[in-house]
Amino acid sequence: RGPRHFNLELLPDAPPGVPKEGTDLLRLYHRFRALDRNKKGYLSRVDLQQIGALAVNPLGERIIDSFFPDGNLRVDFPGFVRVLAHFRPVDDDDSGMRDPKQPEPLNSRMNKLRFVFQLYDLDRDGKISRHEMLQVLRLMVGVQVTEEQLESITDRTVQEADEDGDGAVSFLEFTKSLEKMDIEQKMSIRILK
């Protein structure tokens, strides 16, 4: 792994200093500084909310939430990078050389899926309930679909993924419903390489 890649295994322990010159991490660091309006060294919810395009994104609020896990009110640079690390493309040569004792990298398929799952699972009970699914669908589906139709779509969606018949989608069921999809490709952004 070359110097171009930011090393996320080390990062959580590393002090939130200025990254080395010439790395991709530096660009993220500059971005972090730019978002941090009062130069306070961390980002608050408001800092992210001011990004204009995020406000119109139907999932914007939830994605902002994912930067602030466990009710935190601030996110420092390692935390910031850790969230974004979910979207790094998967390197083929990475997987072969990986030490099995090390934890799974954040950009593995499972972790990418977990990230999405947490966007759905608002109450963090490990299941997407029908109500949660309805809320997501309401965000995604255009206004032209009526509430009743939305409900039936929700029912169908839950029913489709729900295998044990508990009326909710667990993480396992969630991954199963997406097993045919190329998540590694669809949930990656090239510039985060």
Add this chain to the structure above:
Amino acid sequence: MLLASLPLLGLPLAGAATTEAPTQEPGSSGEPPPGLALFRWQWHEVEAPYLVALWILVASLAKIVFHLSRKVTSLVPESCLLILLGLVLGGIVLAVAKKAEYQLEPGTFFLFLLPPIVLDSGYFMPSRLFFDNLGAILTYAVVGTLWNAFTTGAALWGLQQAGLVAPRVQASLLDFLLFGSLISAVDPVAVLAVFEEVHVNDTLFIIVFGESLLNDAVTVVLYKVCNSFVEMGSANVQAADYLKGVASLFVVSLGGAAVGLVFAFLLALTTRFTKRVRIIEPLLVFLLAYAAYLTAEMASLSAILAVTMCGLGCKKYVEANISHKSRTAVKYTMKTLASCAETVIFMLLGISAVDSSKWAWDSGLVLGTLFFILFFRALGVVLQTWVLNQFRLVPLDKIDQVVMSYGGLRGAVAFALVILLDRTKVPAKDYFVATTIVVVFFTVIVQGLTIKPLVKWLKVKRSEHHKPTLNQELHEHTFDHILAAVEDVVGHHGYHYWRDRWEQFDKKYLSQLLMRRSAYRIRDQIWDVYYRLNIRDAISFVDQGGHVLSSTGLTLPSMPSRNSVAETSVTNLLRESGSGACLDLQVIDTVRSVRDREDAAMHHLLCGGLYKPRRRYKASCSRHFISEDAQERQDKEIFQQNMKRRLESFKSTKHNICFNKSKPRPRKTGRKKKDGLANTEATNGKPLRDLGFQDTAAVILTVESEEEEESDSSETEKEDDEGIIFVARATSEVLQEGKVSGSLEVCPSPRIIPPSPTCAEKELPWKSGQGDLAVYVSSETTKIVPVDMQAGWNQSISSLESLASPPCTQAPTMSRLPPCPLAAEEPQPPFDLPYDPRPSFAFPPSLAKAGRSRSESSADIPQQQELQPLMGHEDRTHLSPRTANSHWCIQFNKGGRL
């Protein structure tokens, strides 16, 4: 378009055919016939179109013959077979006429044969995939084509300088560059013909195919620039001309794309207003796309690019605007035309090759060209891919590169361009023609034949089709939004960012402008997937359900006990009078037995299964309107029933029905009034039962809502005869009805309990079903059930009813007894009675009002409707269903005003 092309395609042929004509028409052009000829042979008048039609017919028949054997078509691509057939036919023509006829004329090719193919590929291009890979496609199309043209041309010139090309081939460097430019472009027709049968993975396909479409602009520019340079003579070319050449590349490509987008916009806008003239919708699509092609051609812009962009740009809006039928028509016509044109092109290509007068052979040139195009194509692909992979998320691996290099087929475009060369300016034209023919044949036949085994051997990732699921659709949308958001956070305005921007712009402005408001809904992809899944499920369910109906449905254990006259009427009574009973929905507290449940299931099964009997034929001779046919209506109903069933299965979870409680009820009553007459007007005979439940306020509310709904629904129907929206609306009604039924079963609260049998009735499962049926029937008045089916239905219905009337089971099981006292005053269901209230629909409303007892009709008619499918064939003797419907509407209006 095809018809229009007939005479023109025939024109070049017509002259040629005259030589044979005299042998076929003796006596027609000699001395004028003395009297009235009994029989006249007028070959000349029909010759041109006749020949065209014959050629197409021959090509189509050949296609049929090819496909008789699966083995042959699985091994050999159709395009190869067609070229070979063309060679044979050309040989025959040559042998018979002693000279080559019926060749591929460039004019015909560019004006008539090419546009349908390009339109087809542009229109059905998977746009998401296309734009996802746009960068790679553009690189290969622009850089790759330029690279191929210059390297091939220069290498051939080098070959000539080295003395490997015979000196009789008189060509300068510019000539070779010109030849290189026309031979270097990958041909969309050939690529499509071969790759459609190979089924490589989507990314690979879209890259090769997109390149073949977009490189047209480059080819056209290079060809024109080189051609004009050649005509000017290389000595006269100034430096400014080179600059102009480079500039024209941008003008031609961007101009072509702009023309296409303008026409796409016009097309989308026009289809927004075709609500009342659905029949011309497909025509508009073809006309405007063709206009785009011709306009671009006229302005010497890239016509292929124009049509591709037109198809790509308009599809989303046009598909949303035009009716379902028009969509099918567009699809089929486009595919037919494209396939037809493709067939003719390959066949004529084969025929053209036999004309030895046109070409001159030089082995050095031919072999050199073959080698160079393969070599430089491969080299170009490898170099470009290496650069592209630095930027691509998913790199293209070696196998992909091999397929892309090998898939660079040349085709009819190159041939047509080389035919267009001016022999006086390009002395080596004949050699070029021969070389082009060999190259085209080699790529189409040899590469086309071997690419399939190659793909298999290399284990190229094939395209895989799996059924779309709602989850996948939903999650894909989620992914898109997440990625766009992450790009926002990172502050990098990449592809996802711009796609998100575009989608918002499209949603806010473009779709509003270009889409009919009623068409807006089906645009939503999640809804669309849901809709299609439902249809599919419903059809498969009904396929099974039909079986159950025919076997078990008629052999219900409870068949012998078949008297439930009273119950049904009580049911009706309660439903009639109890429009205020929405309050009572909470009231009923009954434990349903297992048997009830089974009956309910059976009832719904019957509801679901009974879609089939439907009137098939409807005499319609209107040229301007196509009546909705059985299939579509069937789909619609299947959809409705499926929705209903689904809701039934979910009703246990539906406790939160209160928020729309006020809505379904008035609707339901509105329906009822529509069905019968205003039941507040009950006059003689039966007094209004349970008036206590129904205070005046509720009635007024009902009437209002009914009027509202009537106007609403009629408007919808008028506005959208195509039916999608109507389905959705009906669906929502069904939904509400379903909810009501759900509430019937899950909300226990003993407050006001109507007389016991009715109470029991009220919770019966088909109560809701009746309501639903009424809904269906009111929109579908033309149902006919065959007699045997009717008998089955009657039996099963009555058996169900008798089964499921818990408190009264004793009394009604004895058949043909007088109904139980409570129900004595009820009107009797129609299948037990000789009188048929249906003719009342034929009366003018005033007459009906005067002549009939309100309550009778109000109580009867819903049931009538429920059974109307069974009675349809009877009352068609009185009046056609349509008239029944219209009278119905009139009555309904009256009722509404009351």
